[in-house]
Amino acid sequence: MNDDRPSVIGRLQASFRNSPRGFIFFCLLPTLVLMLVFTYYPFFRGIVMAFQNYQLFDLTNVHYIGLDNFKNMFEDAKFKFAAVNSVYWVFISLIAQFTIGLSVALLLNKRFRGRGFFQGFVFYPWALSGFLIGLIWKWMFNSQIGVINDLLLRSGIIHERIGFLSDPNWAMASVIIANVWYGIAFFAIMLLAALQSVPSELYEAGSMDGANGARKLLNITLPYIMPTVITTTLLRAIWIFNDPSIIYGLTNGGPAGSTHILSSLMLDKIMYSGDYGAASAIGILMIGILLLYTIFYLTVTRAAKLGDF
Amino acid sequence: MQRHLFKGSKAVFLALYLIVMVFPLYWIVITSLKPQKEIFSFPLKYWPTHLTFQNYINIIKISKFHIYIFNSLLISISAALVVVVIAVLSAYVLARFKFRAHKHVMLGFFLTQMLPGFVALAPLYLLMSRLDLINTRASLILMYTVGLIPFSTILLKGFFERIPSSLEEAAMIDGCSRLSALIRVIMPVMLNGIAATFIFAFVQNWNELFMAVLFIDDESLKTLPVAMNSFVMKFDVDWGAMSAGTVLSVLPTIALFAIAQRFIVEGLTQGAVKG
16 A cells, blocks of 8 residues: 555565465564573573583583583482472372363353352453462461361361471472462363363264263363364473472462472572572483483374374 | 244253353352351351451461562563563564564464473473572563563564554654654553563463472462462361462453453464354
8 A cells, every 4th residue: 555655665575475485484584583582592501501510609610511510410419309299289180270270260160140250250360470389378378377287176186286388298289289279270271261162063962872971071071172172281291291380479489499490499599599500400310301201292192183283 | 933042042051051161160259258167167158158358457467468479460460571672573573574584483382382491390390490590580580481482473473574664664754763663653552462462471471380399499489379279288178268378369361351352363363263
């Protein structure tokens, strides 16, 4: 329309008119440049650091040290603890989030009065940061004046206050509870959206063949939403594994390192000890674990068709 | 009879679930409205007898929370705006054209969502100090923009794919260039998707903690999460102020998410739910 305007934009527009290649390049340029410089370059720089002695407070003494960071890592008792914790953290959180999330989605899939209202209230944790969720639960888990202790005491379930976050036997369970609470909404939202896309003809056909509710769930609903189940559990497991923010807000790895997972231990090394080399070594190990996990998961679930997500 | 029992247990499950989900929010709000004495005295009051805004007045008067709120708003809005512009361009191209690097670009996006981002955190700090961006709002605007490009692009791509390409082709036959067809014809049709992406980006920026803690320590430049973080370290026991700070931090995002949630889910599930 205004291509004859002698402006820069006008001339640019004119040059793209007949050349989608130029247009594609122009549109992707900012994305590619920013991602290469500020995402991939630092990432690879981080990988290199794992093989260096790289201390923030001793930057004049940066040099390659081979695999020493890894050796130190495997000898560190805190690391072993964090590695084991990571396994519990990911699998318990994932299974609980998924099971509860799917139940909620199935129940919400039928229309009932007040469903919209209900959804709004149920899904809000999505909007909160893990750090703030950690703070909220830290307050509720408080061993002196925490509301959870109060409720349990009042209902007679316990007779003495529990140090949910100060007792090493309880601390890991407590952070996992908060994490489960945080993640249910994600599964409920995604699975509900998938459920609502199941064509109703399928159910009608099922009814004609005399299928009852349970059969329909097993033979129609679950197979249909399988691609969503696979992508959401795969992605969620990775995010849970990578995200230390709830732990950071709740316990910051304490008491005595008993609630560290790999990612929170790595963060601790960056934020507090400034030992970038040691942090990167943990990061590389995490990348390795993620790769193995993804390959394993995709091989196992290959039978089910993946969407192109 | 059985049917009735089933329905009844469903209702009980949903009611329980609702209570469990809402209670933490209720509790932090109620705590923030209690006078200091009541927060720390037994028996705990589940419905406070004296409601007061004293905790809020304190964190603004004493702890200067209005400065942090301003910084958070400025940074979150700026980065969300920039990311929407950049992501609209890349999402449009990825939705409409098949070209040789298409697969690689998409893979490049997905990897950023899967790899542990903290590997890049330390080098980013060094990069920011080399660029002289430590203790500037620009560092966060830049990094938040970059961090959200992949997700926003994937989200917007889903919206673009739902708009028939005949729409811009018609405009181009009428003499529009592709860019102006995109801006004048397509974008107005997908304002929902753009708004949802903006809100999603805003919420993420508003919540981001670790880069902000690492890049900013000047009091006047801190964002809300950074302020809350130093709060935790300083006043670990002052739960009146803590809860007020938490409520101020979560209310805006909850409100925004309530508005945009439906569209975000639509965009996100577009690819995954095809089946």
